[in-house]
Amino acid sequence: MLSPTMQPPVRPPHRGYALALALFLGLAGAPALAQKSARYCPSFLAVEGAPEPTHRGEISFSPYTHHWRRSPEHKHVVLVALDEQLPGDRLCGVSLFSNSFGQPSVYVYAGQQFIDVLGVPQLFVKLTAGILYGYVQPYEDKVPLNHNGFSPAIIPVIGYQLTPHDSVQLKVLGNAGLMFSYGRRF
Template sequence: MITKHVKVLILILCTWVQPSFSEEWLEEGDKFSFQTSVYTKHWNPKPEHNNNQKLFSIELNKKNRWLVGFAAFKNSFDQNTQYLYAGYTWALPETQDIGYFKLTAGPMHGYKGKYKDKIPLNQAGIAPAVLPSFGVSYQQFKSELVVFGAAGAMLTMGFEFPPM
């Protein structure tokens, strides 16, 4: 799963950083970030739950705190899943802009078969998703605690860098 998605993400990234895109969409202060999952906890664990999501995400974080991103991962039932999203981040008070709250929303695809009803409003294998997270960012390092509904939470780690 990761290899196929990594190739697609690299192709998208290469397209994004072309000069025409850079001049039109990227501004000074914008950053790309890559993240992967390092730990998952289900609130009510079941034997069929997968706790190794193998998440890979790429995100464009605008200097005005808006963001867009794409994540590929194994869902709680070990199915290949994709999440295309947009969102916003808010700096947490008293954290000197190191801590933040992030809210993303977008279509999620991948809950199929006997697990299709495990995500609300899953029509034709695509469901709307809203994911809150709390994060810390220091220099190029970032880590987030992503809450996925009433099912559980995932800890991610990654890095961010300015566009070329």
């Protein structure tokens, strides 16, 4: 408890803003790099002998997240993600978003995509795993295994391909909620 003469410590500006901005600016040219077949994913993720994907990447945008348990502390969540498609239906990417508490956050991941799910050609599932950064004080306990803002994450995605380039996706955020997004392949 603070005495009347003590003031709470002044925290420096959130370092997550700088990290998110640096990653965003670094990826601003990623679609052009992907079109030139430049690799920004580790080569060990590619499957030797697998057919080359028909597209190089996907950008997705999420304007809405539904929380299982609503809290007055929750803020509007917005996400932009960029994936690179690799041979063997593998992928890697980065997501920039404001988390449920208004903190700038980043998710760097690799994963696998499964197409033609349940015999439906347009239905697909993605499973990604990676490192999440952004849940810092006072919300560091809102994600499991968080250490200094970094925590592991696994995010399953169910999607439906509307056209060869457009899809809608539902990201399952564990016991926190569901994220609705739109994806555009390039």
